[in-house]
Amino acid sequence: MLVTEEARAAAVPGATMPQEPRQTDFQLVRVKSTWCRIKKGEALSNDEDEITLSEAKIGERISEGGISWTIEAPIYFCYKVVETYNILEPSNTTLLWGHITDPQETELATANKRKLRRFIVIDEVVDKLYGSKVRAYFRENNVQHKILSLPTTEETKSMDLVLNILQEVQSFSLDRRTEPIIAIGGGVCLDIAGLAASLYRRRTPYIRVPTTLLSYVDASVGAKNGVNFLQCKNKLGGYTPPVASFLDRSFIQSIPRRHISNGLGEILKMALMKHKGLFDLLKNHGKYLLDTKFQSCSDFAHHGDAALQTTRIAIETMLEELAPNLWEDDLDRLVDFGHLISPELEMRVLPSLMHGEAVNVDMAFMTYVAHARGLLDSEEKEQILQCMRGLELPVWHSGCSWTLIQRALRERLKHGGGQMRMPLPTGLGMADIFNDTSEETLERAYELWVKDCKPKVKVLPQA
Numbered sequence: 481m482l483v484t485e486e487a488r489a490a491a492v493p494g495a496t497m498p499q500e501p502r503q504t505d506f507q508l509v510r511v512k513s514t515w516c517r518i519k520k521g522e523a524l525s526n527d528e529d530e531i532t533l534s535e536a537k538i539g540e541r542i543s544e545g546g547i548s549w550t551i552e553a554p555i556y557f558c559y560k561v562v563e564t565y566n567i568l569e570p571s572n573t574t575l576l577w578g579h580i581t582d583p584q585e586t587e588l589a590t591a592n593k594r595k596l597r598r599f600i601v602i603d604e605v606v607d608k609l610y611g612s613k614v615r616a617y618f619r620e621n622n623v624q625h626k627i628l629s630l631p632t633t634e635e636t637k638s639m640d641l642v643l644n645i646l647q648e649v650q651s652f653s654l655d656r657r658t659e660p661i662i663a664i665g666g667g668v669c670l671d672i673a674g675l676a677a678s679l680y681r682r683r684t685p686y687i688r689v690p691t692t693l694l695s696y697v698d699a700s701v702g703a704k705n706g707v708n709f710l711q712c713k714n715k716l717g718g719y720t721p722p723v724a725s726f727l728d729r730s731f732i733q734s735i736p737r738r739h740i741s742n743g744l745g746e747i748l749k750m751a752l753m754k755h756k757g758l759f760d761l762l763k764n765h766g767k768y769l770l771d772t773k774f775q776s777c778s779d780f781a782h783h784g785d786a787a788l789q790t791t792r793i794a795i796e797t798m799l800e801e802l803a804p805n806l807w808e809d810d811l812d813r814l815v816d817f818g819h820l821i822s823p824e825l826e827m828r829v830l831p832s833l834m835h836g837e838a839v840n841v842d843m844a845f846m847t848y849v850a851h852a853r854g855l856l857d858s859e860e861k862e863q864i865l866q867c868m869r870g871l872e873l874p875v876w877h878s879g880c881s882w883t884l885i886q887r888a889l890r891e892r893l894k895h896g897g898g899q900m901r902m903p904l905p906t907g908l909g910m911a912d913i914f915n916d917t918s919e920e921t922l923e924r925a926y927e928l929w930v931k932d933c934k935p936k937v938k939v940l941p942q943a
């Protein structure tokens with residue numbers, strides 16, 4: 481018998497309790513189909529073939545008060561972020577099979593004679609632009625499909641749309657083992673569909689196909705999903721990554737110029753926090769990237785493939801920061817730069833600022849904070865502001881008042897375990913996290929920021 485006698489005794493009311501608490505650590509092994517505990521370090525049976533050892537552990541503590549168990553269960557996630565081209569070409573099978581990692585599994589899946597089925601959530605605007613190609617893709621691949629077209633905007637990013645998706649998924653009668661939900665759209669669509677998938681039968685695999693620059697470099701890269709709740713940004717959500725994100729830059733050509741700037745805001749964040757080379761790319765080729773909407777360049781001689789380099793570095797630097805901290809257990813996160821004040825600001829002034837724009841207003845103010853702390857000299861501060869303007873990003877907004885900043889930072893303190901955890905640039909492409917920025921420094925930075933960045937009111941000459 482693998483369960484200890486002490487444990488049995490302690491579990492029985494009235495049984496003799498030991499005086500001193502006793503701690504025993506167990507590993508878990510599966511013998512044939514039954515899992516059981518063995519004391520840590522205890523030898524396993526010779527019949528190794530039949531035995532699976534889990535990484536999970538159970539710690540058992542028996543004391544006079546009773547018994548308690550502590551469970552340590554490492555959870556493993558594996559997902560792919562794949563740069564791809566012509567994803568809607570019917571001959572390209574990425575969207576159908578690209579999420580499967582094991583070649584044997586792909587062979588089995590493709591050999592299966594059962595008709596393929598897919599449930600697709602698509603942003604309404606994207607549906608108007610690409611819906612006929614999406615339908616042709618599934619039709620020509622003989623896939624039984626349901627396409628749910630939704631108005632996924634920041635204002636509609638709520639549980640209502642999540643429930644709407646779940647109802648449709650239920651009536652489609654999805655097989656959650658083999659039929660991943662596919663989300664096609666901007667960050668809002670991917671976040672809503674991702675949350676619905678993570679709730680359906682507790683976790684249904686899903687695939688992200690980003691169609692905006694911001695979702696290409698940011699919302700498709702990490703594990704988070706979510707919706708707004710009670711006027712608060714992304715208040716409900718979870719950390720369930722997709723099985724794969726398939727990135728096809730060609731979608732970006734149809735987004736308006738302002739949306740390119742919006743995405744550049746999140747790219748600039750990574751540049752300022754950790755990559756001077758990325759900052760230089762944005763500084764030198766920003767206008768070109770805006771003009772060409774990140775499509776393959778005809779002017780290769782002057783710009784190289786600036787679009788490809790920019791998106792790749794943005795994704796790689798983001799993955800470096802996210803992968804070791806997928807569940808945000810460590811609250812000291814450089815990727816929070818631009819996200820201390822912007823959630824409050826974005827929701828307060830909806831729909832006047834897009835996500836990346838609100839992030840940039842926050843980053844512009846924080847650049848002044850870094851300068852006020854002596855982390856950036858005037859020239860570095862100016863270079864950053866100039867780069868932001870070159871990318872056509874707002875560096876100030878009337879809604880970003882001193883009162884709003886104070887309120888947002890109080891929230892940050894509350895959710896940061898009593899610490900501010902303020903990421904700040906300490907040079908171009910370098911940063912650190914600070915907990916000791918004084919109110920006086922913030923106020924000084926605010927005054928200078930308003931003085932420099934608030935547009936001057938033009939006084940018209942009197943008639």
Ligand SMILES: NC(=O)c1ccc[n+]([C@@H]2O[C@H](COP(=O)([O-])OP(=O)(O)OC[C@H]3O[C@@H](n4cnc5c(N)ncnc54)[C@H](O)[C@@H]3O)[C@@H](O)[C@H]2O)c1
Pocket residue numbers: 603604605606609632633634637665666667668669671691692693694695698699700702703704705706714731732733734735736739742834835836
């Ligand atoms: N989960 C994450 O890790 C994460 C990371 C960053 C941002 N986000 C979220 O992403 C959201 C912002 O995403 P977004 O900037 O993509 O905004 P969005 O999803 O609202 O899209 C912006 C607009 O572009 C339209 N659109 C989408 N693709 C298009 C295309 N190819 N052509 C023309 N129009 C198109 C949409 O209809 C929408 O009106 C925010 O809600 C933010 O919280 C999530």
